[in-house]
Amino acid sequence: MTQPLPLPAPPDGTGHDYILVCKAIAFISRAFRDQPKTEEIAAAVGVSTAELNALFRRWAGLTPKAFLQAVTLDHARRLLDGEASVLDAAYDSGLSGPGRLHDLFVTHEAMSPGEYKAGGAGLTIRYGFHASPFGLALVMANERGLCGLAFADAAAAPGAALDPAAPAAAKSFSGPIGRAAALADMTHRWPRARLIEDTAATAPYAERIFRPDLWRADQPLNVFMIGTDFEVRVWQTLLKIPMGQATTYSTIAGHIGNPKASRAVGAAVGRNPVSFVVPCHRVLGKSGALTGYHWGITRKQAMLGWEAGRAG
DNA sequence: AGCAACAAATATC
């Protein structure tokens, strides 16, 4: 019952491939400074270059080379932003993050259906914009905890720079662009809530969310989830996925008792208001493909790479 | 009516 969420590790084919891809992603995230050749990546994983290419293409939708570029690009951008403090802190703090802390770190509290229906009436939400490893983040919180996390820039969806022949990556970014749009995207979920810009109040949240070294089970981050019953159940399941690992939509569907509801799970995952903290980026298609992501497929890749690099 | 899915069938190399 309370088993730690069955991850796609089992039968021969898929599980094996999955591990290989994980290894490759971890290797690239770790060694991107050296700009390893595809050959070297393949050697590190233990397969031929042809296999690696096919595998990667099948699982991640792009070639190992393209993934390497994405990781490198992302790193460069963070340094350029002059917001290197978060990144440096993460790298320099030894990345001690024993990978499993994430799920312990986050506790949650759901809204009652009645409160949900009220559209957030009587709720006071404070919000602020903060730099993060994955672009400008919009952080929202109320007295009971963190209640929203979104991204406000399109910078992490550089489909063009990444792979000119893959307009899919750029097109897939359907999310809002810009602060006002991001704020609107989040607030229309709770139309009656009172909003106050209060960067000072949200800064501590931003600080803790993106620094694994601050994740502690004894000082949990409280998350206030606002959604329908079904959505909340899906999000709770997501919180059980350990950092650096991934699951599938259909696995979650089975886990909450409706094996055939995978499509609905996908929709619910996408509606998750606290992206990254509720690890929606750790959900892949059953074939292992990186499917959609509200804030851009590239950002999803960056998150997975970021985590893979410090989970092992 | 519309989805961040899936499986099976079919077309393509």
Next chain:
DNA sequence: GATATTTGTTGCT
């Protein structure tokens, strides 16, 4: 043969 593309079905908002 192994991969693209299409088609029917699916559960929840």
